[in-house]
Amino acid sequence: MKRSSNSPAAVPPTGELDTLGPAAAPPAGELDTLEDVFELVGTKGAYNILVLIACSAVGLMTPMQILSSDFLGKAAPHWCDVPELQAANWTMEQIRNFSSPDPAQNYMCSRRSYDYGIAAQLGFEAVMEDTNVVPGGDMNETCSSLVFQDGIDSIVTEWSLVCDRLVWSSHAVAASHAGLCLGSLLFGYILDRVGRRIGLMVAITMFVPCGLAVAAAVNIHMYIVFRILVTMFGMGMYLGGFVLSMELCTPRQRSLVSSYFVVPWAVGYMATSAIAYTVTSWRYLQVALTVPAIALYCNLCLVPESPRWLIRKGRYEEALSILTKMALRNKRKMPSDDDMSAALRRICPRKVNNVQWSAVSWLRTWIYPQLQWKTPVVFFCWFSVSMVYYGLSQGSANLGVNEYQFIFVGGALEVAAYLVIYPGVTMLGRRVFLALTYAVAAVSIGGVMGMMMTGFDGGNGGLLFLSYSGKFMITAAFHVLYVITGELFPTELRSLIIGEASVCARIGSIMSPYINILVGSEVRWAPAAFFGSFSIASAILAAFLPETRGLALDEELKATKNQEARTPGTGSQGDEELKTKKQEEGTLGAGYQGGKNNPYFSATDDTLASQF
Template identity: 35%
Template sequence: MESTEKDRRKAPTEETGNERQTGGGRTDHSENVDNKEESIKSEGGGEAALTNVESVDGAENIATFENLLQLVGTSGRWNYLILIACSICTFTSVLQMMSYQFLGATPDHWCHVTPLVEANWTEEQILSFAIPYNNDTGKHETCQMYEYDYSLVADLGYEEAVASGLMPESDNASVVACYSRDFNLTQYQSTVSIEWDLVCERRALYPTTQSAVQVGRLIGAIISSYLLDRFGRRPVVLWSSLLVVVLTFATSASSSVEVYIILKLVTNVVYGGLSSGNFLILMEICSAKERSKFGTLFMLPWALGYMALPGIAYLVKRWRWLQATLSLPTLLLTLQYWFMPESPRWLILQGRYSQTLEILRWGAKVNRRSLPSDQYLLTAMEKMSLTVGLPSLASHYVDPYIYIFFGGLMEVPSYLLLWPAIVFLGKVGTMSFLFLFSAISILLLTYILYLPEAPILAKIFLSLSGKMSITSANHLIKIFAVELFPTKYRSMAISQAKVFAKLGSICSPYIIDILGDVLVWVPSAVLGISSLVAAGLSCLLPETTGRNIQEDEAPRQVNTTVTHETDSRATVATEAFSPMDTSSVNNKSPDGQSNTAYEPDTETSRKSRF
C-alpha cells in the first residue's frame, strides 16, 4: 500500500521527463499520450485508470468539459493571451469594413465643361455660367448643365462674356445631362468615387462597393460553417489570415472599379471564416461564468479601430495609400500561428484526445495550474458526460471625421455596459431592452428630421444612441447563439444567423444612399420598425445566463441494469458517466463483474456524446 502511494506521487515527475517543447511555448506530449491512449482502450484500462484518485484539487469532479476547464483555469494568463490573439481579427475587420465612407467619399461635383476648363476658367466662374442652380437644395446641379456652345465664349473670359450678355438665361435655357464631372478636391484629394466617377448615372456603383463587403460576409458565413466543422477552427483561421493580408494590400492596386469590387467581395468572404473561427475558439475555451466577459472584451478592439479610422483617413488623403495603410495591421494576424490553439471541444468531438491534452497542458502551464496524469485525463475525456444546457432552436449634418470618431467612441460603452446588463437583466431582458431602445431612438430621429428648428445635437444624440444600443444587441446575439446550439451544430447555426444579418447589411447602402436621397425619413423608419419587431421576438428566446455551453443533442441517463435477449447477448444502456464516481466504478455484481458497461470509443459514440 505504501509503495502504491509513492508510485502515484512520482507519476507527474516521470511524465515531465517525457515532455518536449514545441512552437509557441507549448509542451508536446504526443508520444507519451499516444502510448497511454492505446493502453486505456485495451482490456478495461479505462476503469482501472479511474480508480486512481488524483491529488490535484478538483480532479475528482471531472464529469464535464466545464470541469476540465476549471482545472486548466478560466481567467488566467493563457485565456487572456488567446483573447488578444483572437481580437486582432476584430481590430483589422472594422478598418476594412467601415473605410468605404472615406475610400469612396463623394465631394461636391458638377459637370465638366471642357472648353471652359481648357480656357482656365475658375470653378466659381464655371458654376455661375454653365451650371443650373437648384433653389430647392440651395446648390448647383450635380449632373446637368445648360445646353450651350461654350467654345464661343471660352476665349472671351468670364467677365467679358457676362458683360456681352452671352450668359445663358436660367429661365429659358434648356438643360442637358452630362457624362463627365469635376470634383471639389479641398477635403478629399483622391477617392474611389473621384477616380472612377461614381456619381450621377454611375452612382449605383458606389453603394455596390459596400454591398460587396456584406455579400462577401454572407458567402463567407455559408462556406465557413462547413470548413470550420470539417477541418477545424485553427486551420481555417490561419489560412484566412494569410489570404486577408494578401487581398487587402492587393485592393490598393485595383485597376478599375470592377476589380476593386471583386477584391472587396473576396476579402470579406475570407473575413467571414476568420471572424467566425476566432470567435468560436475564444468562446469554446471559456466557462459559462466567463463567457459574457470575454465575449464583451472580444469586441472592444472593434471600437478602438472604429475610433482610429477617421484619424488615419484624415492624415492619408489619397485612397490607394489609405487602403494600404489600413492593411498594415493585418500583418499582426500572422502571430496567430504561434498563439492560436485549436478548439479543445472540437478536438474531443473528433476523438483527437492527445491533441486536446497537449493544448490543455499548455494552458495549465501558462496559467500555472496543475493537472492530473495524462492517462487519467485521456480516460476522463473518453468517458466525459457533457452537460446539456438548453434545447436546440431548429452624415449630412457634421464633419464626417468627427461623426465617425464619435461613432467609434460610443462603441466602447456599448460593449462595456453589456456585461453588467447581462448580469442584472439576463440575456433575454437585455436584448429586448436594447432593441426597444434602438427603435425608440431611431423613430424619434425620423420625426425630428422634419423639424427645421430641431437642434443638431439632438439629431446626433439620437443617431448615436440608436447605434450604441444596436451594436450591443448585435454582439449579444453572437454570445446567445453560442449557448443555444451544441458543438456539432454551433458553427453552422452562427453562420446561418450571419447570412440573415448580412442580407440586411447588403440592402442598407441602397436604402441609405439611394432611397434616402429621395425620401430622407425612409432609412430611419425602416430601421426603427425592424428594431421594434426584433424587440418583441427576443422575448420568445429561452434564457441562457449562467448555463453551461451546450454539447449534446440530448441528455443520457445512467442505467446499470443488464438485460438479456433470447440469443443470450447482453445489451447495456450506457450513458452519462462521471469518471471520478468511484461508487459506480466499484459497483460489482455478485459474480464480481461491474454492472456499468464500458462504451467503446467509436465515431458513433463520440458524436452521441457531443
C-alpha cells in the same frame, strides 16, 4: 517516456484546483466533464492570458475593412466639365456659375445647353451680364464628363461613381457585407472541418494580400471582388479567434473573456477614423488599414489548436499534448498520459455521425408548431437589427456631419453599449430589454427623420444626439438578440437557427448602403424612415417572444414545446439548475458580437464545441 500511472489518493474539489500547488493532481477517474479537465490544467495562468490577447488581436482588423467604406468611397462636390470654357481659361467657379442649372447645389449631373463655343469667345463678364446672348440656355443636358472638387481622393472621384454610376458606390459598400456573409458560411465549415487554428491561419494568410489587392484595383469591378474577399477572410479571422478564446476557458470565465474579446473591435472601430483622418488618399489609406495585419502572423506561433475541437473529433493524443503544455505553462501537475487519454475517451467518446446540417433539420424549424412563429420573428429581428446598425454606423453623409468624428464616437458607443447589457437583462429580462432597446432606437431615429423633414437641424447637434442615441440602443439590441436566440431554441437546432439568422442579418446589412446612398440621395429623411419603421416593428414583435431569463437550456425540440410555461429548474436540464444559473453569465458573454457575426451562443461545452 510516459509518466507513472500512480496518482494521489486525496482529491481536492475541482473549484479549488487554482489554489493548489504543482503537486496537486487528482485521479483521472474523477474527471467527469471537459470543464473538470480544463480546471485541472489551469485556465487563469499567464499562458492563457497570452493566448487570449493573441486571439483577440484579430478583432482590430475586421472593423477597419468594414467601416473604411465611408472614407474609401467619400463623396465630393461635382459638376459638369465644359472643355470649351476651360480652354478659354475660365476658372472652375466661373464654369460652375455659368453652366450649372443651380449653382448653389454641390452635386450636379446636368448643365445648361448653351453654345459654349460662343460663350468662350464672349468671355465670362459679358455672358453673365446677359445670358440671353448665348443660345440654348433654356434647356438642360446630361453631363458627358464631370469635374470634382480638389482635395478629395476616393474611389468615387477616381471612377466617377456619381449620377448614373451612383449605384456602383452602393455596390462597393455592400461588397464588404457580402464578404462577411460568405465568411460566416465558409469559415463556419472550415473551422469545424479542418480545425480552429488552421482556419485562423488560412484567414490571416489571405487577409493581407487581398487587402493590398484592393489598394491596387484598376477599376470598380476589381475593387468589389477584392473587397468581398478581404472582408470574407476578415470574418474568418474573427470567428477563428473568438472560438479559440471561448474554447480555452471555462463557462464561468466566458463572460469576462468575451467582454474582453470585443474591446479590440471597438478600438479598431475608432482607429479607422483616426487613420483615415491622417491618410487622405484612398489607396494609401487601404494599405495603412491592411499592413498592420502582418503582425498577426506572429499570433500563429502562440495560438494552439482547440483541445475541445480535437477531443470532439476523436484526436485524443493531439489534445492531450496541448493540455499537457498548458498544464506545464500554468505549473500544474497532471495524471499519467494513459490515464488522461482514457479519461478523455470516457468523457467524450468519438461520434461517427455528427451531421447537424440537413434539409430535414432546416424544415423542422418551420413545420413544428412551437417554432412556426418564433423562427420568422427571430429572423426578422436579425434582419432589421443588422440593417439599422450598419445604416446608422455608415450614415454620416445623410446627416451632413463630420464623418471622422461620427465614426470615432460610434466606436466609443460600442464600449458603452457593452456595459449596460448585463445589468439590463438581469433586471428587466431578455425579452423586455430587447423590445425596449428597439423601441428607444425607433424613437431616436424618428426624431432624426422629424428634424430632417422640418428643416430644423439645431446646428446638427440635435441630429447627432438622436443618431448617437439610436446607435447606442441598436448596438445593445444586437448583442441581446444573440443571447435570446441562443436560449429560445434547443441544442439540436440552435446552430442551424443561428446560421440562418446570420444570413438574414447579412441581407439586412447589404441593403443598408442602398438605402443610405440611393434612397438618401433622392429624399434625405427617407433612410431614417426606413430604419425607424423596422426598429419599431421589431420592438413590437420582440415583445411577444417568450422570456428566457433563468430558464434551463433545452437539448431537444420536444422540450421546447412547453418552454413558455417553464420555470427555472423545470426544463430538460432542471436537475442541473444550479449549474445552469452559474453558466448563465457565460451564455450572455458568449453572445457578444465583436463583429456582429458570432454564431457561438451556448455556454455549455456540449454545444459550444460543436456549433457550426
